[in-house]
Amino acid sequence: MNPIENGKNHIIPYKTFLYVLAGLIALTLTSVTLTRISLGTLTVTIALIIAAVKSSFVLRIFMHLKFENKMFSRAVIGVIMLLCAVITITLLDYLNR
Amino acid sequence: MILVTHRDDLTSKTGMWLFLFTEMLLFGGLFIVYSVYRYRNPVSFHLAAHDLSVAIGTINTIILLVSSTTIAMSITAIQKKNKKLALLLLGMTIVLGLAFLVNKYFEWGKHIKEHIYPGSSVLALRGHGDVLFYGLYFFMTGLHALHIIIGLVFIMVITASILRDKINSENYVLLENSGLYWHLVDLIWIFLFPLFYLIT
Amino acid sequence: MSTQKGFEEPSYLEYKGKYKGIFSWILSTDHKRIAILYLFSLLTFFAIGATLGLLMKLELIAPGKTIMTAQTYNAFFTLHGIIMIFAVVIPGLPAVFGNFFLPIMIGAKDVAFPRLNLLSWYFYVTGVSLVLISQFTGQGPPDTGWTFYAPYSFRTTGNMLPAVFGAFVLGFSSILTGLNFLVTIHRMRAPGMTWLRMPLFPWTLYATGWVQLLATPIIGITLLMIVAERTLHIGFFDPTLGGDPLLYQHLFWTYSHPAVYIMILPAMGAISEIIPTFCHKTIFGYKFIVASSIAIAFVGYFIWGHHMFTSGMSGTALYTFSLLTFIVAIPSAVKVFNWISTMHKASIDLQTPFFWAVGFLFVFMIGGFSGLILGSLATNIHLHNTHFVVAHFHFIVFGGTGYAFFGAMHYWYPKITGKMYDSRWANTGLIIFFAGFITLYGEMFFLGMRGMPRRYYDYDEIFHTGNIFSSLGAVVMYFGLAVIIINLFSSLRNGAKAPSDPWGGKTLEWTIPSPPPVENFEEIPVVTKGPYNYK
Structure with a gap:
C-alpha cells in the first residue's frame, strides 16, 4: 500500500x-x-x-477528512443528507397533521 | 500452510468509518424523536430546559473539545516518534473523559434528588412536555455517557499498546481509529449541548 | 474429496487448522466455514419457523378452536415472524451465499475482517437464543407480532424483554456482516476487477450492505427505546405520558421497510447469476441491473410510510409515500425485463436452478403487482391488515427470497460440497413445493379481498372453504420442502463427484476446484473481462 x-x-x-x-x-x-x-x-x-x-x-x-481519500468525505456527506431526508419525511407527517 | 494476513491500514480505517456511520444513525433515530416532540411541545421544552445548568454544560463541552484536541495531537506525536508526549496526551484525554463523567454524575444526581427522572410522579405532574424532555435528556445523555465509557476503555487499551510499543510510528492505525471514535462522541455532544441546554 | 490435479492445497472441508472436530468449525475464521455455520443454523431456525407456520395453518383449517388457544396462536405468529424475518430471510442469502461466494467472486482470499465475520455469527446465534428463551421464561411468550407495536409492546405481560433484546442483537449481527462486505468490496477486489466488471451478486450485496449499515441502527435504537419504555416508563411512545405511538411505527418501518430490500436484493443478485449461466448468454443490460440495484436500495429507504396508510398520518405524508412506493416498482420491473430479455433466443439448459429462477420470476411478479394494489391509498384501506397483505408479503419474502435461496442452493451446491445432487428428486420436490405454495398463499389473496383479517385464530363460516384449501396447500408445501432438503442431504453421501464447472458458469467461483481450497485461489486472478463473457 x-x-x-x-x-x-x-x-x-x-x-x-x-x-x-x-x-x-x-x-x-x-x-x-x-x-x-x-x-x-x-x-x-x-x-x-x-x-x-x-x-x-x-x-x-x-x-482528518480534509487529508483523506475523498471517498470518506463523500460518504459522510451522504450519510448526513440521508439522515436529514429521513427527518424531513417524518416531519411531513407531523407538520401537516 | 498459513493464512497470511497483510496489514492494510486503509481497510481498517474504512471499517471504522462505516462503524461510525451506524453510530451516527443510532443517535440519528433519537434526533428524529427529539425533533418530533420538540415540534409538538415547543413551550414546555423551552421552559424545562431552564432547569439544566448552562454553566456545567458549557464546562463539559469545553472538556470534551480539549480531550478531542489532545487525542488528535497524540497522533502527531506518534508520527513524530515522540512516545512520551503521545502517552502524556492520551493520559490527559482519559483524565478529561473521566472529568466529564464526574460532572455528569453530579448533574444527574441533582436532578434525581429533585425527583426529576423518568417514571417519577413529581415529573409526571409537570406535564407531558416535561416528561418527554427529561425522558429524552436522560436517555440521550445516558447513551452518550455509555459511549464515553466505551471510548475511554478503547483509549486505555491503546495507551497500554503504546507502552508496549505495539503501536508505534510505523503502525498506529488503531490509535487513529480510537481517535475517530472519540471525536464522534464529541461530535454528538456538540449537538446534544445546544438541543438540551441552549433552547431557553 | 481428494485434491484436484495440480492443486496441492486441501479443500476447505478437509483443512482443519489448529482445532479439531466441532471447534474447527465454530472457531474457524474461514469465510467458507462461517457460511456453512450460517447455513446449518439458518436451516434449523427455518425448520422451527416453518413448523410454527404449518401449525398455524392447521389451526385455521376450521373455524373456532382447532388445535390451539387464541393466546398460543398469538405467541406462534409472533415467534414465526421474529424467526423468519430476523433470523432467516434478513441474514438469508448474504450470510450464507454472500459469505461463501463474495470473496471468491471478486477474487479475494477472504473477507476484510475474518474475525469480525465469526463474531457476527456468534451474535446471530445469541440473538436467536434470546428470542427462543423468551418463549419459556417469564410470564408467557411475547404476543405482539414481530412488529412490537407500541403501546401494546410495553403493556403486555408477555415476556418481551428477551425477544426485543434478541432482535437488537440480531440487528447488530446484520450490521457487522454488511460492514464487512462493504469493506471487502471496496478494498479486496482482484486486480482488473473494476466496479463494472464485478458480477451482479456482489453488486447486490454491495447495495444491501449500505442498507444494512444505514437502516439497522434505527431499529436498534427503537428497540432500545422499547426496552427503556418497559423498564423506566420514559414515555417515548406512551400516549398517557405525551408520547406518540405512531412515531414508533415511523421508526420501526424506517428500518423494516428497507429491510425488505435487504431480503430481496441479494435474491435478485442470485437470480442474475443463475439466468445467464443456464442461458449461456451474457446478461442483458448489465449496467441497468447494477443501477436498478442501487436505485432500489436508495428509494427503498424513503417509502416506509406505506405500512401505515390506515394509522392516521397526515394527507401529505400519505400521498408522498404512495407516490414513492410506485416509483420503487420501476427499478424492480427493469430487472424483470432484463432477466426475460436474457432468455430471449438463448439455448437454455433446463436444470433445477433455472426452474427455481423461473419460479422466482412468476411469484415475484404476483407479489410485486399485489404490492402496487396495496400501495394505492384507496385500495389499501380495504385490504389493510387482511390476509391479502399476508399473501402479498409471503409471495415477495418467501416467494422472492425463498425461491432465490433454494435456487442458489441448487446452483452452488456442487461448488460448496463437491458433489452433484439428484436432479430428478430436486425437480420433483420443486413441483410439489410450488403447487403447495400457490394453493397456500394464492388462496389468501381471495380470503383477504373478502375481508378475512390477519392474526386471528378464528373466522366466520364463509371463509371456511378457502381456509381448507390454504391449509392443505401448507401441508403439501411442507412435504415438498422435506423432499428438497432430504434430497440435498442424501446427495452429500450418494452424489457423484462435481467437476469444477458443472453448469458452464463464467464467474470466478467456477474457475477453482469444487469444493474450493482453503485459500480459494492458488494465485489471485487478474481479471480482464466483464462477468458473463459467453462470446
Whole structure:
C-alpha cells in the first residue's frame, strides 16, 4: 500500500490543533452568549448552525477528512443528507397533521 | 500452510468509518424523536430546559473539545516518534473523559434528588412536555455517557499498546481509529449541548 | 474429496487448522466455514419457523378452536415472524451465499475482517437464543407480532424483554456482516476487477450492505427505546405520558421497510447469476441491473410510510409515500425485463436452478403487482391488515427470497460440497413445493379481498372453504420442502463427484476446484473481462 493512498504521510502540526481548539471554544462561548439574548425563534436555528460549523471543524481537521481519500468525505456527506431526508419525511407527517 | 494476513491500514480505517456511520444513525433515530416532540411541545421544552445548568454544560463541552484536541495531537506525536508526549496526551484525554463523567454524575444526581427522572410522579405532574424532555435528556445523555465509557476503555487499551510499543510510528492505525471514535462522541455532544441546554 | 490435479492445497472441508472436530468449525475464521455455520443454523431456525407456520395453518383449517388457544396462536405468529424475518430471510442469502461466494467472486482470499465475520455469527446465534428463551421464561411468550407495536409492546405481560433484546442483537449481527462486505468490496477486489466488471451478486450485496449499515441502527435504537419504555416508563411512545405511538411505527418501518430490500436484493443478485449461466448468454443490460440495484436500495429507504396508510398520518405524508412506493416498482420491473430479455433466443439448459429462477420470476411478479394494489391509498384501506397483505408479503419474502435461496442452493451446491445432487428428486420436490405454495398463499389473496383479517385464530363460516384449501396447500408445501432438503442431504453421501464447472458458469467461483481450497485461489486472478463473457 503506498503511503500517499493511506494518507499517512500527512502530519498535522500541533499548532493547527490548538488553533482549531481555540476556534471551537470561541464558537461554544458565542453560542452560549447568544442564548442569553432573546432572538425568538431564531435561537435554535443559530445554535444549530454554530453546532454544524463546529462539527465541520471536528470532521475535517480532528478526523482528518480534509487529508483523506475523498471517498470518506463523500460518504459522510451522504450519510448526513440521508439522515436529514429521513427527518424531513417524518416531519411531513407531523407538520401537516 | 498459513493464512497470511497483510496489514492494510486503509481497510481498517474504512471499517471504522462505516462503524461510525451506524453510530451516527443510532443517535440519528433519537434526533428524529427529539425533533418530533420538540415540534409538538415547543413551550414546555423551552421552559424545562431552564432547569439544566448552562454553566456545567458549557464546562463539559469545553472538556470534551480539549480531550478531542489532545487525542488528535497524540497522533502527531506518534508520527513524530515522540512516545512520551503521545502517552502524556492520551493520559490527559482519559483524565478529561473521566472529568466529564464526574460532572455528569453530579448533574444527574441533582436532578434525581429533585425527583426529576423518568417514571417519577413529581415529573409526571409537570406535564407531558416535561416528561418527554427529561425522558429524552436522560436517555440521550445516558447513551452518550455509555459511549464515553466505551471510548475511554478503547483509549486505555491503546495507551497500554503504546507502552508496549505495539503501536508505534510505523503502525498506529488503531490509535487513529480510537481517535475517530472519540471525536464522534464529541461530535454528538456538540449537538446534544445546544438541543438540551441552549433552547431557553 | 481428494485434491484436484495440480492443486496441492486441501479443500476447505478437509483443512482443519489448529482445532479439531466441532471447534474447527465454530472457531474457524474461514469465510467458507462461517457460511456453512450460517447455513446449518439458518436451516434449523427455518425448520422451527416453518413448523410454527404449518401449525398455524392447521389451526385455521376450521373455524373456532382447532388445535390451539387464541393466546398460543398469538405467541406462534409472533415467534414465526421474529424467526423468519430476523433470523432467516434478513441474514438469508448474504450470510450464507454472500459469505461463501463474495470473496471468491471478486477474487479475494477472504473477507476484510475474518474475525469480525465469526463474531457476527456468534451474535446471530445469541440473538436467536434470546428470542427462543423468551418463549419459556417469564410470564408467557411475547404476543405482539414481530412488529412490537407500541403501546401494546410495553403493556403486555408477555415476556418481551428477551425477544426485543434478541432482535437488537440480531440487528447488530446484520450490521457487522454488511460492514464487512462493504469493506471487502471496496478494498479486496482482484486486480482488473473494476466496479463494472464485478458480477451482479456482489453488486447486490454491495447495495444491501449500505442498507444494512444505514437502516439497522434505527431499529436498534427503537428497540432500545422499547426496552427503556418497559423498564423506566420514559414515555417515548406512551400516549398517557405525551408520547406518540405512531412515531414508533415511523421508526420501526424506517428500518423494516428497507429491510425488505435487504431480503430481496441479494435474491435478485442470485437470480442474475443463475439466468445467464443456464442461458449461456451474457446478461442483458448489465449496467441497468447494477443501477436498478442501487436505485432500489436508495428509494427503498424513503417509502416506509406505506405500512401505515390506515394509522392516521397526515394527507401529505400519505400521498408522498404512495407516490414513492410506485416509483420503487420501476427499478424492480427493469430487472424483470432484463432477466426475460436474457432468455430471449438463448439455448437454455433446463436444470433445477433455472426452474427455481423461473419460479422466482412468476411469484415475484404476483407479489410485486399485489404490492402496487396495496400501495394505492384507496385500495389499501380495504385490504389493510387482511390476509391479502399476508399473501402479498409471503409471495415477495418467501416467494422472492425463498425461491432465490433454494435456487442458489441448487446452483452452488456442487461448488460448496463437491458433489452433484439428484436432479430428478430436486425437480420433483420443486413441483410439489410450488403447487403447495400457490394453493397456500394464492388462496389468501381471495380470503383477504373478502375481508378475512390477519392474526386471528378464528373466522366466520364463509371463509371456511378457502381456509381448507390454504391449509392443505401448507401441508403439501411442507412435504415438498422435506423432499428438497432430504434430497440435498442424501446427495452429500450418494452424489457423484462435481467437476469444477458443472453448469458452464463464467464467474470466478467456477474457475477453482469444487469444493474450493482453503485459500480459494492458488494465485489471485487478474481479471480482464466483464462477468458473463459467453462470446
